[in-house]
Each structure stands twice: as C-alpha cells, then as structure tokens.
Amino acid sequence: MNRVVLLRRGAAVEARECPDGGSPVEVTRLPVGQLAGFVRDRETSPVRWVWDDTTRWYPGLLAAGVRVERCWDLRLSHAVLRRSPVVDQALLVGAETQGWDALQPVTAADPALFPLDDPADRLDAAAEDVRQQAALAASPQRARLGLLLAAESSGALVAAEMTSAGLPWRADLHERLLTELLGPRPVAGRRPAVLEGLLTEIRGAFRDPGLNPDSPGGLLRALQAAGLPVTDTRSWTLEQLEHPGMLALLEYKRLSRLLQANGWNWLDAWVRDGRFRSYFLPGGVVTGRWASNGGGALSVPVQVRPAAVADDGWRFVVSDVAQLEPRVLAGMSGDVAMAEAARSTDLYQGMVASGAVATRADAKLGMLGAMYGGTRGESGRMMPRLTRRYPRAIGLVEEAARAGERGEVVHTLLGRGSPAPTGPWAWPEGPVELGEPPEQGGSTEERDRRRRARGRFTRNFVVQGTGAEWALCWLADLRNRLWRLGGSGTAAERPHLVFFLHDEVLVHTPEHLAADVEDTVRRAAAEAGRLLFGSFPIDFPLDVAVVASWADAD
DNA sequence: CGTACAGGTCTA
DNA sequence: TATCTAGACCTGTACG
Numbered sequence: 001m002n003r004v005v006l007l008r009r010g011a012a013v014e015a016r017e018c019p020d021g022g023s024p025v026e027v028t029r030l031p032v033g034q035l036a037g038f039v040r041d042r043e044t045s046p047v048r049w050v051w052d053d054t055t056r057w058y059p060g061l062l063a064a065g066v067r068v069e070r071c072w073d074l075r076l077s078h079a080v081l082r083r084s085p086v087v088d089q090a091l092l093v094g095a096e097t098q099g100w101d102a103l104q105p106v107t108a109a110d111p112a113l114f115p116l117d118d119p120a121d122r123l124d125a126a127a128e129d130v131r132q133q134a135a136l137a138a139s140p141q142r143a144r145l146g147l148l149l150a151a152e153s154s155g156a157l158v159a160a161e162m163t164s165a166g167l168p169w170r171a172d173l174h175e176r177l178l179t180e181l182l183g184p185r186p187v188a189g190r191r192p193a194v195l196e197g198l199l200t201e202i203r204g205a206f207r208d209p210g211l212n213p214d215s216p217g218g219l220l221r222a223l224q225a226a227g228l229p230v231t232d233t234r235s236w237t238l239e240q241l242e243h244p245g246m247l248a249l250l251e252y253k254r255l256s257r258l259l260q261a262n263g264w265n266w267l268d269a270w271v272r273d274g275r276f277r278s279y280f281l282p283g284g285v286v287t288g289r290w291a292s293n294g295g296g297a298l299s300v301p302v303q304v305r306p307a308a309v310a311d312d313g314w315r316f317v318v319s320d321v322a323q324l325e326p327r328v329l330a331g332m333s334g335d336v337a338m339a340e341a342a343r344s345t346d347l348y349q350g351m352v353a354s355g356a357v358a359t360r361a362d363a364k365l366g367m368l369g370a371m372y373g374g375t376r377g378e379s380g381r382m383m384p385r386l387t388r389r390y391p392r393a394i395g396l397v398e399e400a401a402r403a404g405e406r407g408e409v410v411h412t413l414l415g416r417g418s419p420a421p422t423g424p425w426a427w428p429e430g431p432v433e434l435g436e437p438p439e440q441g442g443s444t445e446e447r448d449r450r451r452r453a454r455g456r457f458t459r460n461f462v463v464q465g466t467g468a469e470w471a472l473c474w475l476a477d478l479r480n481r482l483w484r485l486g487g488s489g490t491a492a493e494r495p496h497l498v499f500f501l502h503d504e505v506l507v508h509t510p511e512h513l514a515a516d517v518e519d520t521v522r523r524a525a526a527e528a529g530r531l532l533f534g535s536f537p538i539d540f541p542l543d544v545a546v547v548a549s550w551a552d553a554d
Numbered sequence: 555c556g557t558a559c560a561g562g563t564c565t566a
Numbered sequence: 567t568a569t570c571t572a573g574a575c576c577t578g579t580a581c582g
Contacts, residue, residue: 215578216561234562236568257563260576285572289566296574299565324566361567372570379570460571464566502566502572558581565573 005050005126036064052120054156055105062164073153083417086141107279107293148414154476159280166275167498174307198252205245262304270295288468308550317517318553319544320504323347328467331533332413335393339538356389373456397459404458405451412465473531478524514546
C-alpha cells in the first residue's frame with residue numbers, strides 16, 4: 001500500500017509518495033487550490049493519505065466533492081501510541097513530541113481548507129510518521145495495535161463525512177412540537193406562555209411570588225420553607241414528595257429543560273438547510289469513545305427525535321447492538337459460558353436460561369455491577385453467583401479493578417492505555433510528581449475513597465474501551481461496504497452514515513436500497529466481531545429498523 | 555464584566 | 567425499584 005504524506009508549505013502542499021511506507025520516491029508540490037484535484041486523481045489506485053490531522057484536511061476535500069478511501073491520522077495515532085503500555089515510548093520521543101501531544105482538532109463551522117496560524121504547521125508530519133511506524137513495528141502487540149490505529153483513522157474519515165452530510169432534520173416539525181408543548185416562540189428574554197402559566201401556579205402554591213424555579217438555590221430554599229424535607233432539587237427527588245405545587249413544578253422543569261437544551265435557540269444554532277450538523281470527535285473520550293462538539297449530539301433527547309426525518313424517497317436504517325459491553329467482555333476474556341449465554345438475542349435472558357441467575361432483572365443488575373463496580377445492594381449480591389458461573393469474565397474486570405486500585409495502568413484488547421493516575425496523595429508510595437501542591441484531604445478515608453473510584457474507572461475502562469473498539473471496527477467496515485453498495489452513483493445518491501452514538505448508527509439511504517443496507521450493517525457487525533475476537537464464538541446481534549423518522553426506531 | 559464552578563438533566 | 571461508568575451543555579451564582 002503506497003503512503004502519500006501531505007505537508008503544508010505556506011500556500012502550497014507537498015505530497016511525498018512513499019511506496020510501502022519507505023522513503024519518498026517522488027515529491028510533488030502544488031498550490032493549495034489544486035489539492036482536491038490531485039487527491040481525486042490519485043485515489044483511482046490504492047493509497048493511504050498520511051496527514052497531521054483529518055479535521056484539518058478532509059472537510060475541505062469533502063466540500064470539493066472528493067472522498068478518500070483511507071488515511072493515517074497522525075494526531076489520533078499519536079494520542080493512542082503515547083499512552084499505550086504495549087509501546088516503547090522511547091521510539092516516539094522527538095523534539096516535537098510536546099507539539100503533537102498538545103495538538104487539538106479543528107471544529108470551525110467554516111470549511112476553509114486550512115486555518116490561519118495553525119500550530120500543526122509547525123510540526124513535521126513526515127518525521128512523526130516515521131516515528132509512529134517504528135513504534136508500531138516494534139510493539140509486541142503490533143497486529144492489534146495496527147488494527148486500532150487503522151480503525152481510529154477510518155473513524156476520523158467517518159466523523160468528517162457525517163458532519164459534511166448532516167443528520168436530516170425537519171425544523172418545521174421541531175417548531176410545531178415546541179409550539180404544541182410550550183406555546184408560540186416568545187421574544188428574546190421572555191418565557192413561553194405555557195412556562196409563564198406554570199410559573200404563576202408554582203409561585204402561588206409555594207406562596208413565593210418571586211420564586212425562580214431555574215435557580216437551584218432559590219428553589220431549594222422555597223421547598224424547605226414549605227416544610228419539605230429536601231437537600232437537593234432533582235426531579236427524581238421531587239417526585240417522591242407530596243405538595244399541591246409539585247406536579248406543576250415537575251412539568252415546569254421538564255419543559256424548561258426542553259426549551260434550554262433543544263428549543264428555538266438550538267434550532268437557530270445547529271439546524272441549517274434541513275440538516276443538523278454537529279462535530280464528532282473520535283478518540284475524544286479517554287476510553288476511546290467519541291465525544292462531540294456542538295448541539296449536544298450525544299444526548300439528543302428522545303423527545304425531539306420525531307424531527308429527524310429522512311428525505312423524500314429516502315429512509316433511515318437505524319441499528320444498535322444489543323448488550324454490546326457484556327458481549328465484548330465475554331469475547332475479550334474468552335469466557336465460553338458467557339459467550340454461550342450471549343448466543344441468544346438477549347444475553348440477560350440467556351443467563352437466566354442457563355440457570356446462572358433467577359431473573360432477567362438480576363442478570364442485568366449483576367452485569368452492570370460487574371462492569372461499573374457497583375458493590376452495594378442488589379448488584380453486589382449477584383457477584384458471587386456470577387463469579388462462580390463466569391469466572392473468566394468476572395475475573396477480568398476484577399483484575400482490572402485491582403490494578404487500578406494499585407495505581408497501575410490498564411489497557412483495552414487492542415492496546416489503548418488508561419491514563420496514568422495523577423496526584424501524589426492517592427498513591428503515596430509511588431513516584432511523587434514535582435510541583436504538586438501540598439497534600440489536600442489526604443486522610444486515610446479520602447485515599448481509600450479515591451482508590452476505589454480509580455478501581456471502578458479501570459474496571460469500566462477495559463470494557464467500555466474495548467466496546468468502543470468493536471464499534472469503531474463496525475463503523476469502519478460499514479463505511480467501506482456502504483460505498484461499494486452505492487455502485488457508481490454520485491455521493492448524493494448513495495447510502496451514507498449520518499449519525500453514530502456509541503453502539504448505534506444511522507444510515508440515510510435511498511428507499512430502494514434499504515434492505516441491502518440492513519444486510520450490510522449486519523455483515524459489518526459480524527466482521528467487527530471477527531476482527532477483534534477471531535474465531536472465538538461470540539455473537540453481536542443487531543436491532544435494525546428501517547424508518548422514515550428516527551423516533552420510529554424504538 | 556468575564557471566567558469558573560455548581561447543580562441539574564439528557565445520552566449510551 | 568438508588569446514588570455505579572463515560573460524556574455535553576444549559577442557567578444561576580460567586581469571584582476577581
């Protein structure tokens with residue numbers, strides 16, 4: 001596979017052709033304006049583009065109508081390699097290490113090809129590429145790590161393509177929903193009519209004419225003045241209480257949340273030309289999950305999903321994995337008994353059928369406790385049963401927890417490392433960082449609390465992180481298959497990814513290809529399982545729905 | 555007046 | 567029928 005390293009040289013771009021990753025045999029210099037044409041031509045034969053950061057190169061290419069098949073994202077790969085315990089860090093160190101460590105993605109709404117005064121321009125991508133290839137080649141886990149880096153880079157392409165495409169969003173439907181629930185859009189600075197009505201009712205019921213329910217402190221004082229025994233104002237707490245004004249207050253909180261998070265201001269800011277465009281940040285979470293930036297893309301409330309509607313003649317294929325994390329745990333630990341329970345579509349029901357636990361609720365509670373570190377109550381009581389029945393799976397998360405409590409680093413199946421613990425007080429026997437402030441809150445109880453919290457984090461890290469790797473492989477393989485499915489159609493005629501949410505993907509597709517897309521999504525899931533777990537018999541069944549509106553998928 | 559944080563609520 | 571993992575982002579409020 002030929003690699004072509006792209007470097008910025010002022011208003012020009014330098015492309016270094018490196019067969020099989022060796023030294024460059026050909027160097028092409030071209031004006032920035034000719035880059036898109038150059039890439040389009042070069043894409044007719046297999047090539048991997050090596051660049052500092054996908055968010056700096058790909059949006060401009062997409063705006064010019066150019067898709068690339070594969071890339072190597074040096075920023076994302078650097079972040080993985082720098083924290084991986086299966087990498088010799090000495091091979092990565094260079095004069096520019098700090099610069100690569102600090103490099104941030106670009107998420108400007110303006111699809112300008114290159115930002116001005118970019119710290120990336122002071123870094124040598126070709127030299128970094130050489131270091132990364134050497135570090136990867138020397139790793140005892142180079143196959144798995146190589147898969148992770150390829151998938152991470154592919155995810156970067158998907159993320160840029162999803163922002164470019166946008167999630168189809170009907171602002172008219174969204175506005176109708178808002179008007180029905182809140183009343184007509186008010187002038188700036190005023191509450192909608194329905195909230196005003198509720199506010200009057202609440203102030204009357206609590207005999208507090210100046211009460212502002214949006215002020216947690218003020219609301220708490222008003223509740224206590226009314227004789228209610230509360231120390232917080234969360235809805236869950238308030239639901240337990242009896243008071244004539246409580247229903248109105250809970251309704252106010254529900255509608256106020258809708259207005260603040262996904263009201264008219266949100267529509268103005270994030271929906272344009274019938275598309276919700278947010279930025280996805282691959283690797284944005286330490287576990288390897290994606291973060292997002294803009295519009296709260298990872299927490300789009302179910303309440304407003306009716307406004308996500310496919311174009312005329314198109315459909316959404318909405319797919320999510322049932323119980324991804326317990327399945328991943330079974331696969332990575334090689335726990336045959338748990339894999340057997342996972343053979344059914346409902347893993348928790350499978351655990352009941354095998355006699356491991358009495359009810360589905362017990363199974364779910366127990367597994368969540370095992371993966372999140374819940375040790376109290378019902379969830380903790382399940383652990384002995386689960387440990388007997390699934391010794392390898394439970395043993396793996398327990399060992400990750402113990403390692404975290406000892407202050408050690410853990411890693412995912414493909415080699416993504418957890419962040420090292422910080423702070424001298426948590427592990428006083430360990431190396432003390434220079435420049436740390438004097439120890440604060442360093443009582444024995446506080447240290448134990450922090451140790452246990454660290455154990456819960458590392459326990460969850462290995463499962464959530466490997467789950468993210470499965471999802472990344474799923475996404476990357478799906479991207480490739482969808483492109484082939486589109487035949488020779490133009491980008492606007494092809495099925496394409498529009499949304500990704502940890503274990504759920506939305507594909508926007510011409511209606512006549514929806515059945516093919518469904519098949520494709522399932523094939524990609526099976527391939528992701530093979531990539532991570534080889535021939536180990538663990539299934540990843542999908543719930544797939546072909547719908548006109550996202551809201552119809554549940 | 556701008557920044558940082560607390561409290562709350564939505565997601566998987 | 568509970569306080570356990572990872573986030574984004576809103577308002578109000580305290581602080582400098």
